[in-house]
Amino acid sequence: PxxxxxxxxxxxxxxxxxxxxxxxxxxxxxxxxxxxxxxxxxxxxxxxxxxxxxxxxxxxxxLGRGLMANPALIRQIKGGTPCTKEEFHSFHNRISHGYEEIMSGDRNVLFKMKELWAYWESLFIGEEKRIKKIKKANSLAEYHAAVSILLEQADFHRI
CATH class of the missing domain: 3.30.160 (Double Stranded RNA Binding Domain)
Known part of the structure; x- marks a missing residue:
């Protein structure tokens, strides 16, 4: 049935x-x-x-890709508050560390994480240069450093 x-x-x-x-x-x-x-x-x-x-x-x-773009979407549909920068940071790190645990090599993890920035870049208006550094990172260390700088210095656009 x-x-x-x-x-x-x-x-x-x-x-x-x-x-x-x-x-x-x-x-x-x-x-x-x-x-x-x-x-x-x-x-x-x-x-x-x-x-x-x-x-x-x-x-x-x-909600698939919609949840990737906005981790607070379900909460907002129920009348709650938008995603905060801190929530996004935690969300990003859980995904990144999860990929690092199950995938071998920086290259595979980087490919997956960089793909997600197509959804996330709209959360950081006017930060094209910093996001470009994230997308051009050649190692996980370089990637995490670029993400840290973005999250420390950039304004976060709450959807």
């Missing part, structure tokens, strides 16, 4: 480049005999509310 249908509103060829196909999702939602979970591009409270308003039959949502 099917308990829930998780529907990602994209096709494989879209990857994450394009807007979710909400018209196609709407057709599927109207026809679904199962509880429906929406998946795709929820990065803010406004995104979440928009999906819930447009698709009231949706019983749950997946």
């Amino acid at each position: 099917v308990k829930e249908w998780i529907l990602h509103a994209r096709i494989r060829e879209d990857y994450y480049k394009y807007e979710p196909r909400l018209d196609a999702f709407e057709v599927a939602a109207k026809e679904s005999p199962f509880p429906l979970c929406y998946n795709g591009d929820i990065f803010s409270v406004a995104d979440y509310e928009s999906i819930c308003q447009r698709f009231p039959q949706v019983t749950s949502v997946m």
Whole structure:
């Protein structure tokens, strides 16, 4: 028996480049005999509310990349406060140390961490030079030093 249908509103060829196909999702939602979970591009409270308003039959949502970009997103959806710089720092360190524990070599960890800065750089407006140093780091020591400087000296944009 099917308990829930998780529907990602994209096709494989879209990857994450394009807007979710909400018209196609709407057709599927109207026809679904199962509880429906929406998946795709929820990065803010406004995104979440928009999906819930447009698709009231949706019983749950997946936040994936939205949580990577904003670790306080669930709390904000529930009416709580935005992420602080300290929370982001802790979040970053948990991810980094987790990768360091399970992956071998600086190169693999660096690749994963640098990939995440595509989501995080918007938290540090006007800090392109410091973020570029993070993305150009060639060792974990260099990476962590660049992140530390950014977190110590930069303003944090609360989403």
